[in-house]
Amino acid sequence: MTSRLTTPNGKGFQDPDEECPVCRNTRYLTPNMRLLVSECYHKMCQSCIDRLFANGATECPIPGCKKTLRKISFVEPTFEDLSVEKEVRIRKKLAQQFNKRREDFNAPKEYNDYLEMVEKLVWNLNNDIDLEKTKARIESFATENREIIARNAKKQFEEEEWASRVQDNERKKKKKNFEEYTNKLAEEKKAKEAHKAEVIELLANSTESAKSILEKKGVARKKSNIRIKDSLDNDNNDGIGELLIGLDKVSQEEETKEFDPIASEYMDIDHYTLKDKYYDTYLPTPSLIMRAGGYNPKFAYERSLQSAFSGIFSDKKEEKMYS
Amino acid sequence: MSLAEEEELQIESKYIKEKMIGEGTYARVYKGKATFSFQLLDLGKDRVTGRTVAIKKIKLVQTEIGLQGIEISAVREVKVLRELRHPNIIELIDIYSHQTNLQLVLEYLDSDLEMIIKDKSLVFILADIKSWMLMTLRGLYHCHRNWILHRDMKPNNLLVGRDGQLKIADFGLARDFAEPRVKNMSPQVVTRWYRAPELFFTPAQYGYAVDIWSVGCIFAELMLRTPYLPGDTDLGQLELIFQALGTPTEEDWPGFTELSKSVQFQKYNRTPLKTLFTAAKNDAIDLLEKMLTYDPNKRITAREALLHPYFRNKPRPTAPGKLPKQEQNHKILNEDILFNKKSGQKEITMYYYIAFNFLALSINHQLLVGPRIITTEVILSY
Numbered sequence: 001m002t003s004r005l006t007t008p009n010g011k012g013f014q015d016p017d018e019e020c021p022v023c024r025n026t027r028y029l030t031p032n033m034r035l036l037v038s039e040c041y042h043k044m045c046q047s048c049i050d051r052l053f054a055n056g057a058t059e060c061p062i063p064g065c066k067k068t069l070r071k072i073s074f075v076e077p078t079f080e081d082l083s084v085e086k087e088v089r090i091r092k093k094l095a096q097q098f099n100k101r102r103e104d105f106n107a108p109k110e111y112n113d114y115l116e117m118v119e120k121l122v123w124n125l126n127n128d129i130d131l132e133k134t135k136a137r138i139e140s141f142a143t144e145n146r147e148i149i150a151r152n153a154k155k156q157f158e159e160e161e162w163a164s165r166v167q168d169n170e171r172k173k174k175k176k177n178f179e180e181y182t183n184k185l186a187e188e189k190k191a192k193e194a195h196k197a198e199v200i201e202l203l204a205n206s207t208e209s210a211k212s213i214l215e216k217k218g219v220a221r222k223k224s225n226i227r228i229k230d231s232l233d234n235d236n237n238d239g240i241g242e243l244l245i246g247l248d249k250v251s252q253e254e255e256t257k258e259f260d261p262i263a264s265e266y267m268d269i270d271h272y273t274l275k276d277k278y279y280d281t282y283l284p285t286p287s288l289i290m291r292a293g294g295y296n297p298k299f300a301y302e303r304s305l306q307s308a309f310s311g312i313f314s315d316k317k318e319e320k321m322y323s
Numbered sequence: 324m325s326l327a328e329e330e331e332l333q334i335e336s337k338y339i340k341e342k343m344i345g346e347g348t349y350a351r352v353y354k355g356k357a358t359f360s361f362q363l364l365d366l367g368k369d370r371v372t373g374r375t376v377a378i379k380k381i382k383l384v385q386t387e388i389g390l391q392g393i394e395i396s397a398v399r400e401v402k403v404l405r406e407l408r409h410p411n412i413i414e415l416i417d418i419y420s421h422q423t424n425l426q427l428v429l430e431y432l433d434s435d436l437e438m439i440i441k442d443k444s445l446v447f448i449l450a451d452i453k454s455w456m457l458m459t460l461r462g463l464y465h466c467h468r469n470w471i472l473h474r475d476m477k478p479n480n481l482l483v484g485r486d487g488q489l490k491i492a493d494f495g496l497a498r499d500f501a502e503p504r505v506k507n508m509s510p511q512v513v514t515r516w517y518r519a520p521e522l523f524f525t526p527a528q529y530g531y532a533v534d535i536w537s538v539g540c541i542f543a544e545l546m547l548r549t550p551y552l553p554g555d556t557d558l559g560q561l562e563l564i565f566q567a568l569g570t571p572t573e574e575d576w577p578g579f580t581e582l583s584k585s586v587q588f589q590k591y592n593r594t595p596l597k598t599l600f601t602a603a604k605n606d607a608i609d610l611l612e613k614m615l616t617y618d619p620n621k622r623i624t625a626r627e628a629l630l631h632p633y634f635r636n637k638p639r640p641t642a643p644g645k646l647p648k649q650e651q652n653h654k655i656l657n658e659d660i661l662f663n664k665k666s667g668q669k670e671i672t673m674y675y676y677i678a679f680n681f682l683a684l685s686i687n688h689q690l691l692v693g694p695r696i697i698t699t700e701v702i703l704s705y
Contacts (some may be wrong), residue, residue: 031553043376117472259639261629265409266468284505292578293517293526294533299501303470 020045036074334419348393396495411462454640456487474512476537487643488546525612532619539614569593576617
């Protein structure tokens with residue numbers, strides 16, 4: 001409950017102080033404000049975008065940024081921190097081309113140099129250093145390594161496919177184990193009941209003494225119990241425990257029965273029974289609309305009865321309280 | 324001096340005001356201490372025990388005959404609180420008048436549920452929420468069984484003490500209900516976000532159900548850590564309720580069509596609460612659903628809510644002393660940051676704060692650093 005902070009409309013937790021840098025409107029005042037982010041990584045709210053770009057492309061309204069933008073180029077950001085958003089996007093884009101792996105290189109040093117180069121490119125793009133040069137380098141890399149890129153992309157796709165299949169299998173296996181375990185528990189319970197019925201039957205009809213019957217049967221049952229427990233331990237030792245939380249619910253409910261949720265120091269006023277209807281010429285009969293507003297003469301009757309009966313039947317508990 | 328005046332003075336001398344901590348429309352609130360003097364054998368010495376109290380000084384309001392009247396809400400508060408005594412309801416310790424002023428001496432609690440919900444450094448577990456709900460409902464049940472409606476239930480009015488006990492406060496809107504005669508009631512009650520749907524249709528009569536709706540909203544807020552239904556206008560609030568819980572039909576709420584005949588509402592479908600409250604267990608969802616029932620006659624009562632399986636099932640409610648609470652120093656820091664936000668002096672305050680903590684630790688009992696006073700507990704233990 002605490003880990004997921006949500007608003008009624010189902011979006012993630014939103015900071016009420018967040019504001020649109022263009023119109024200075026805050027989320028506190030307009031809870032439904034949608035902040036979108038442009039190609040040049042500037043935030044603004046939906047209504048500002050609608051207003052500014054109603055007549056087609058214009059310059060970015062943020063001072064100092066001269067980029068020409070269109071309405072369509074705004075997207076919803078994944079991260080609140082725009083520098084993170086920018087870097088993630090750059091890395092995602094680069095990763096499509098720079099997907100060489102360890103096995104594509106002969107020596108570890110070459111691989112390290114390659115990784116170093118990619119980091120440098122990301123840094124340059126992220127901080128707008130030598131943009132032209134960097135872009136040219138990326139292009140030349142893409143044309144030089146076209147074959148390797150295509151091959152690695154295919155490989156990656158296959159690997160992802162494989163991983164999802166493995167995960168699927170694991171889930172199925174866990175489910176199966178869990179079902180087996182619940183079945184076994186049910187069987188054990190059945191066996192217990194059958195045993196109980198048998199003992200009662202014996203006690204009722206046999207001529208033997210009750211003590212000897214119980215001794216015999218008791219020992220037999222203990223043995224069978226142990227056997228079942230052993231088989232359970234052997235079968236289920238791979239992470240089934242966490243699946244069993246739901247099973248204990250019934251026993252837990254029994255445990256907390258003695259809990260007193262009301263815990264009032266005051267005595268209830270009783271000795272009266274509240275009837276559904278009274279002959280009453282005083283209070284109006286409630287119309288449908290009065291009832292819909294929450295009016296119910298029942299409470300007036302109950303209150304009157306309580307005032308009539310309170311204090312008549314004195315109780316020690318109450319006396320102590322007032323003394 | 325008349326006997327009555329003398330008596331008043333005697334009560335007044337028992338309390339010392341320390342500083343003003345807040346000001347509302349009809350009262351100024353001071354933090355103070357109670358002094359109980361009793362004689363130790365023949366030594367003739369007075370002993371002072373310092374129970375911290377809040378002293379509410381009721382302001383006078385302008386009436387036809389001059390600056391004489393006191394606000395109706397003050398009258399309500401006194402009237403109601405004198406009747407109620409319960410561990411989960413704020414205690415009215417004393418009342419006295421000083422010349423023309425009326426002063427209420429109330430229990431002092433330094434935190435409230437709103438502050439706790441907003442403090443994102445605190446982590447709630449399911450048992451904590453259950454504990455707060457239990458204390459709220461116990462207090463509310465005590466009001467209702469004494470036929471008193473609170474009419475302003477919200478996290479801000481649920482005060483939390485150092486010991487973790489939650490107490491319902493601010494009875495400025497409270498009144499009794501189910502009187503054996505029909506008297507019109509004002510529908511302009513309860514803070515909007517926590518206002519029950521029937522109140523928007525200006526009924527002349529209503530009952531316990533309005534408080535239960537508010538508690539339902541508080542329950543949801545505890546789980547979400549953000550207000551559940553924050554509407555910005557009265558009509559917008561209804562719209563928001565319908566969006567969240569589906570527009571009611573005549574079946575859900577008999578009489579709804581007649582109530583709402585002047586306004587046309589869009590038909591929304593009900594989304595199961597489970598989709599929003601993903602981490603809540605089924606018993607919690609069931610209780611929430613019963614509290615947020617449209618038909619006020621079918622809405623769960625405080626007693627029924629307390630007897631709901633939610634409170635009996637595991638996990639058990641956390642003991643009040645173990646509930647998450649705000650650190651005292653932490654609170655001071657928060658206030659300072661808020662205060663200095665406008666002037667942009669956040670860093671400087673942080674620096675002060677660190678220095679303050681360091682001094683508090685090293686000198687331990689030295690009292691003043693800048694304008695701040697170390698907590699009363701420290702002073703007492705000194």
